[in-house]
Amino acid sequence: MTTPPDPPARASARAAELRQSIAKHNHLYHNLATPELSDRDFDLIYDELVALELAYPALVTTDSPTQRVGGEPLKEFRRVRHIAPMLSLEKKEDLHTLTLFEADVRRKLPDFNPEYIVEPKIDGVSISVHYVDGSLSLGVTRGDGDEGDDITANLRTIPDIPLRLACAGKPPALLELRGEAFMMEADRIALNEDLRARGEKTFANTRNATSGSLKQLDPRLAAKRRLRAVFYSVGATDGIDFASHEAELESLRRMHLPVPGLWFKVVGITAAEAKARTIKEQEGEFPFEIDGCVIKINDTATCARLGLKTNVPAYAVAYKRPEWFGEATTKLKNIVVQVGRTGVLSPVAEVETVFLEGTNISRITLHNAEEIKRKDIRIGDTVVIKRAGRVIPAVVRVVDDRRDGSERIFTMPESCPACGGPVVQRNLSGGAATEVALRCENPNCPAQQARRIEYFAARSGLNIEGLGEIVADKLVERNLAQSPFDLFNLTREQLATLNLGTVTEPRVFGEKNAERVLAALTQARSAPLQKWIQALGLPSVGESTAIALAATHTTLAEIAQSEKLARVVTLADVKEELKQVNPRGKANRARDPATRAGLAEKEAALKDKLTRLQGEVAADGLGSEFGPALASELLAYFATDAGKELLRRFTALDRTDVATDKPPPANPDSPLAGKTVVVTGTLQHYSRGEAHAVLRAQGAKVTDNVSNKTDFLIAGSDAGSKLTKAQTLGVTILDEPALQSMLGQAAGD
Numbered sequence: 001m002t003t004p005p006d007p008p009a010r011a012s013a014r015a016a017e018l019r020q021s022i023a024k025h026n027h028l029y030h031n032l033a034t035p036e037l038s039d040r041d042f043d044l045i046y047d048e049l050v051a052l053e054l055a056y057p058a059l060v061t062t063d064s065p066t067q068r069v070g071g072e073p074l075k076e077f078r079r080v081r082h083i084a085p086m087l088s089l090e091k092k093e094d095l096h097t098l099t100l101f102e103a104d105v106r107r108k109l110p111d112f113n114p115e116y117i118v119e120p121k122i123d124g125v126s127i128s129v130h131y132v133d134g135s136l137s138l139g140v141t142r143g144d145g146d147e148g149d150d151i152t153a154n155l156r157t158i159p160d161i162p163l164r165l166a167c168a169g170k171p172p173a174l175l176e177l178r179g180e181a182f183m184m185e186a187d188r189i190a191l192n193e194d195l196r197a198r199g200e201k202t203f204a205n206t207r208n209a210t211s212g213s214l215k216q217l218d219p220r221l222a223a224k225r226r227l228r229a230v231f232y233s234v235g236a237t238d239g240i241d242f243a244s245h246e247a248e249l250e251s252l253r254r255m256h257l258p259v260p261g262l263w264f265k266v267v268g269i270t271a272a273e274a275k276a277r278t279i280k281e282q283e284g285e286f287p288f289e290i291d292g293c294v295i296k297i298n299d300t301a302t303c304a305r306l307g308l309k310t311n312v313p314a315y316a317v318a319y320k321r322p323e324w325f326g327e328a329t330t331k332l333k334n335i336v337v338q339v340g341r342t343g344v345l346s347p348v349a350e351v352e353t354v355f356l357e358g359t360n361i362s363r364i365t366l367h368n369a370e371e372i373k374r375k376d377i378r379i380g381d382t383v384v385i386k387r388a389g390r391v392i393p394a395v396v397r398v399v400d401d402r403r404d405g406s407e408r409i410f411t412m413p414e415s416c417p418a419c420g421g422p423v424v425q426r427n428l429s430g431g432a433a434t435e436v437a438l439r440c441e442n443p444n445c446p447a448q449q450a451r452r453i454e455y456f457a458a459r460s461g462l463n464i465e466g467l468g469e470i471v472a473d474k475l476v477e478r479n480l481a482q483s484p485f486d487l488f489n490l491t492r493e494q495l496a497t498l499n500l501g502t503v504t505e506p507r508v509f510g511e512k513n514a515e516r517v518l519a520a521l522t523q524a525r526s527a528p529l530q531k532w533i534q535a536l537g538l539p540s541v542g543e544s545t546a547i548a549l550a551a552t553h554t555t556l557a558e559i560a561q562s563e564k565l566a567r568v569v570t571l572a573d574v575k576e577e578l579k580q581v582n583p584r585g586k587a588n589r590a591r592d593p594a595t596r597a598g599l600a601e602k603e604a605a606l607k608d609k610l611t612r613l614q615g616e617v618a619a620d621g622l623g624s625e626f627g628p629a630l631a632s633e634l635l636a637y638f639a640t641d642a643g644k645e646l647l648r649r650f651t652a653l654d655r656t657d658v659a660t661d662k663p664p665p666a667n668p669d670s671p672l673a674g675k676t677v678v679v680t681g682t683l684q685h686y687s688r689g690e691a692h693a694v695l696r697a698q699g700a701k702v703t704d705n706v707s708n709k710t711d712f713l714i715a716g717s718d719a720g721s722k723l724t725k726a727q728t729l730g731v732t733i734l735d736e737p738a739l740q741s742m743l744g745q746a747a748g749d
């Protein structure tokens with residue numbers, strides 16, 4: 001074996017020169033966005049270095065730019081201890097609480113000079129990077145703040161992070177740096193396209209994309225992810241000190257480390273707050289997304305004197321105004337309990353009216369008692385509320401430093417606030433567990449009656465314009481209607497004189513409105529069966545199930561007696577029986593041969609029955625979303641008094657029976673044809689109903705829940721648990737532009 005030649009002094013000097021030049025141009029290109037070399041010229045010097053190192057392998061150093069992507073995939077990440085712990089920050093939401101922060105510092109240090117640095121709070125993934133004698137030696141995730149994962153190989157692939165610090169003199173023996181890794185939104189979108197094409201999981205936001213990429217065990221994969229980094233402070237050091245945070249940032253910049261592109265030095269917390277707003281206004285200019293601002297005391301000695309408050313530094317705070325995140329703060333005046341159409345009791349917060357994203361908000365549903373407990377919401381609290389896009393507003397959290405002790409804990413009532421009847425928690429099917437929701441089970445509860453009427457008249461129901469929440473309440477209150485069917489017996493006189501106000505301050509519904517409602521009711525008589533099924537709110541029946549029922553039955557009476565539904569139930573029963581008689585099953589394996597022979601005979605007969613039933617169920621055309629639980633719940637409902645009464649009244653109604661709606665003819669060339677699709681979140685261009693209609697027109701089957709049968713999840717903004725579930729199941733996720741491009745494809749453009 002021949003040993004490679006020793007590099008002549010000339011070669012090693014040239015290699016050093018090339019490395020320095022590459023590092024410089026890398027910095028100009030990646031950190032300063034002011035390249036001086038063309039890509040070609042850069043490649044020339046890079047290739048020259050590669051050639052030199054090939055000829056003289058002894059020249060290769062770990063901090064050579066040719067060594068960014070290296071090594072074999074890891075089996076797992078090594079845990080390493082941070083030298084200085086990685087802290088988090090106390091959060092402030094308005095100028096008032098910032099002023100309290102400054103007053104607090106002044107109390108501790110009466111000679112405090114309030115000089116601050118205000119900088120963006122980068123919404124990425126925290127990292128810590130060590131430079132030993134000027135060379136990058138270690139990269140670590142935050143982990144629990146004391147220990148993180150060694151992700152050195154992945155961080156080395158990020159071109160923003162120099163492998164060697166630029167230092168005029170001797171580099172510091174140790175520099176432990178703190179910063180964030182991030183990905184630009186455009187790079188996330190490109191990455192998602194690529195992942196989607198390969199049938200892999202996509203990332204919902206840049207932070208997930210970054211953390212997913214940093215957790216790649218193979219650095220070659222991480223290298224392809226276009227990650228970036230920025231540093232904003234130092235942990236432990238040896239051989240270098242900074243008199244101020246300003247000096248620290250400037251020194252990092254001189255060492256060619258990427259630092260936030262915008263920060264301010266100010267005196268006084270009011271000035272700091274103003275600069276934080278300036279930074280927030282400029283957020284579109286940053287390559288990273290921001291999560292508010294950080295306000296730091298500039299003087300290092302002052303910071304050291306203040307030290308830590310248990311877990312967070314006493315010399316810096318995160319500043320995040322609620323409205324920066326589509327949020328607002330308001331006072332929660334009271335919690336009232338509403339009874340819904342199905343009898344579920346929901347607590348509703350009455351808040352001081354606030355204007356948020358185009359609407360005035362004064363009532364917010366709190367969903368259930370558990371949510372109130374989890375968020376520790378009390379009557380009298382100052383709360384942060386959020387309304388993103390068109391979603392319903394929600395209480396995000398309580399501002400607990402605004403509590404003064406007068407707040408009251410809320411408890412759910414023990415009886416129905418509308419009818420005084422008992423409330424129960426239903427057992428969940430099969431188990432000992434109970435539902436979270438409390439319910440009033442009195443079918444004659446006036447609140448339930450009013451909500452059923454409102455639901456019937458809503459746009460998603462039979463669209464009786466003018467008949468909303470208040471009219472429904474008053475009709476029930478005045479004994480004019482108990483069920484949607486009673487609406488058809490109302491006279492013009494009764495409607496026109498309906499008092500929507502109080503006895504002392506009457507406000508009648510009026511002739512015109514009465515006229516409109518009666519006209520809409522006449523129209524409703526000829527609405528298709530599917531619309532009726534939906535509007536009547538049969539148990540667990542939503543839009544897609546209503547469509548399936550109407551497409552496979554001609555009347556409600558037929559549904560009530562449906563053999564098709566019964567077959568779905570029988571099919572499930574047969575499957576269950578088959579499990580029981582399986583002679584190879586665990587329970588039967590040890591039985592005597594005669595018994596097992598008998599079981600085998602039964603099994604064969606059941607298998608025949610199963611095949612026959614499966615064929616019949618498929619031919620019935622109810623579709624796979626019609627499970628046995630839903631089918632038996634519906635049949636059971638029509639056996640109850642309430643169900644029988646509903647059927648009787650529906651049949652007695654003078655309805656022009658329109659032919660069953662057939663689904664629109666599907667476009668066979670559409671990429672959506674035959675696919676099972678779920679829509680979640682808020683879309684920009686379609687309401688939920690419109691999106692469903694558009695998808696169905698393409699021949700897609702629209703269902704409500706994500707399962708392993710789902711082909712596509714269309715995810716709008718604020719997608720929640722359905723998105724998470726789709727991601728875990730590996731379902732292909734389409735955002736709205738992707739949906740539109742598919743629809744465009746189907747249209748042939």
Ligand code: IVH
Nearest residue numbers: 087088089119120121122126232294313316
């Ligand atoms: S300073 C001792 N500055 O926010 C101070 N943190 O909630 C420690 N972060 O874990 C943090 N941008 O990951 C600081 N300009 C910035 C930051 C920043 C983002 C992150 C950091 C930290 C978290 C604190």
